[in-house]
Each structure stands twice: as C-alpha cells, then as structure tokens.
Amino acid sequence: MPSLLIIAHGSRRAASNDEVRALADAVRAHAGATYDHVETAFLELAEPSIPGGLAALAAKGASEIGAFPCFLAAGTHVAQDIPGAIAEFTAAHPAVAVRPTPHLGAPAGLPAAILGVAA
Amino acid sequence: MPSLLIIAHGSRRAASNDEVRALADAVRAHAGATYDHVETAFLELAEPSIPGGLAALAAKGASEIGAFPCFLAAGTHVAQDIPGAIAEFTAAHPAVAVRPTPHLGAPAGLPAAILGVAA
Numbered sequence: 001m002p003s004l005l006i007i008a009h010g011s012r013r014a015a016s017n018d019e020v021r022a023l024a025d026a027v028r029a030h031a032g033a034t035y036d037h038v039e040t041a042f043l044e045l046a047e048p049s050i051p052g053g054l055a056a057l058a059a060k061g062a063s064e065i066g067a068f069p070c071f072l073a074a075g076t077h078v079a080q081d082i083p084g085a086i087a088e089f090t091a092a093h094p095a096v097a098v099r100p101t102p103h104l105g106a107p108a109g110l111p112a113a114i115l116g117v118a119a
Numbered sequence: 120m121p122s123l124l125i126i127a128h129g130s131r132r133a134a135s136n137d138e139v140r141a142l143a144d145a146v147r148a149h150a151g152a153t154y155d156h157v158e159t160a161f162l163e164l165a166e167p168s169i170p171g172g173l174a175a176l177a178a179k180g181a182s183e184i185g186a187f188p189c190f191l192a193a194g195t196h197v198a199q200d201i202p203g204a205i206a207e208f209t210a211a212h213p214a215v216a217v218r219p220t221p222h223l224g225a226p227a228g229l230p231a232a233i234l235g236v237a238a
Contacts, residue, residue, distance in 0.1 A: 004237055011194030019192035019224065026230040034234060068237040072189060072223075073138035075130030104191075105138065107232035111145040115153060118123055118187040118220040 002099075003037040003062040005053050007082055008070045010042030017046040020070070037062060043077055043085065050085035051092075058096045065096060069103040078103045121218075122156040122181040124172050126201055127189045129161030136165040139189070156181060162196055162204065169204035170211075177215045184215060188222040197222045 006027060008020040020040055028038040037060055041053025048056060050067075057065050067086055069078045086098050125146060127139040139159055147157040156179055160172025167175060169186075176184050186205055188197045205217050 006233070008192065009194070011192065013194050013198060016192040016194035016197075023191075023225045023229065023233075026225065027233050030230045030234055034238070066237050068233065070191060070233070072142075072191065073127065073130065073135040075128070075132050075135035078135075079132060101237040104233065104236055106142045106145065107229070107236060109228055109232070110142065110226070111149045113226035113228070114125070114142075114146050114187065114189070114223065115149055117223055117226060118185050119153070 001033070001036045002064040002066055003039070003057045003060070004031070004035045004066045004068060005050075005057060006038065006040045006068050006070050007050055007053075008040065008042055009077065010044050010046035012045055017042065023070070035066075036060075043081055050082065051089040054086070054089040054096070054098060055093070058093055063096055065098050066101050067098050068101045071103045072106065074103050074105070120152070120155045121183040121185055122158070122176045122179070123150070123154045123185045123187060124169075124176060125157065125159045125187050125189050126169055126172075127159065127161055128196065129163050129165035131164055136161065142189070154185075155179075162200055169201065170208040173205070173208040173215070173217060174212070177212055182215055184217050185220050186217050187220045190222045191225065193222050193224070 006024045024040045041050045071078050125143045143159045160169045190197050
C-alpha cells in the first residue's frame, strides 16, 4: 500500500505549521485503507524537510510514496522547488518510488467554501 | 452591497496567477447577490497589489470591502504582511471600510478533496 506525503510551504509561525499537521491528521482519518502512512513535510522554515519527510516514510517501510503539493496554485515552488527536493531524495534512495501528484489547485466546492469563510 | 477582494500570494509564473484569477471567476459566478464585485490582488510578484486591488474596487464605487486571504494556513503573510498592506490602503482611503476576513484555512471537505487530487 502506498504512503502519502503532504507538502506545504512552511512558516516561521508555529501555529501555521500546526494547521498543516491538523489537516494531515484529517486526511489520515479519511484515508481508510488508501495509504499506509500520511505525513507532512515543509518546503522551508519548518521540519521535516521534503527529503527528510520522504526518508522518514521510507524508514517506516514505505516503498511507494505519493508526494502531494498542498498549494492552491502552481507557482515556482510547485513547478521547480518541490520537484528538486524530491529528486534530491530519490538520488539517494533509488529503491523508493516517489510519485509526484497534481497540486491541490482549486478543488470543486472551493468557490462555495470561500464564500462561506469570507462572509 | 459589499465587494470581495481575494488575496493570493502571487508568483513569477503567469499560469499560477491565472489559476487564482480563474478561482475568483468561479467565486464571482457563485456569489449571486452577495457581492457587488469580486476581484483578485496579490501580496507580491503579480498585479494588482493589495492596496492597488482595494483602490480599484473603491474606484468602482465599493465602500465596503471584504479582504479575504486565500491561504491554507496563517503564516507570516496572513498574520502580518496582508494586514500591513490593508492598513496602507485604509490610511489613504478612510472612507472605504475594509473588513479583514478569516483566511481560507482547511474548509470542510478539504481532506476528502486532497485524497481525490492525490490519488
């Protein structure tokens, strides 16, 4: 069974990184038998790093990892920085298959959710 | 009727900024009679800026503007930079009421959406 790494930007504010970890907890609770493990990693400013998060999953026995950029739009971080960090890991761990997934983007229902939050 | 400014980070990649504009189009389509205008602004790297986006709405006659941080977690940008940019506008336009809204965060349904995107 694959594992999932939820990749967020990371912040100097601990509360922001905790929001991401809480989101991962919710994803884990919804995942059922889809994933062995669901963990978080951060592009910068927080731990674990992307290579570190991938290595932690590999240490738990994960041999197939979906790498999910939890970003609303595909800027430079999604297009370049995250693939670069994944490549850094895979060069050192060729036996672990890391599958980059599409970024979050704007899922169906997000416009309605925005109107709920902003109202 | 109030207007809504959707505030995103902004990117050097035009496609990323266009994703945000498409999201705003979808919010506008869902907004019905909730808002007079729904526009976008960017914290950095893209136009209009936050003060520029607020001024554009004021030029359309908006006297009450919800300022919505379209960010998944409340890092430094949400906690400090966006309020600072709003304050820059309101100092120059005291007749326009800018109401900061909560940031996007993780709306209900986002964990399920993530599992759909990452699968």
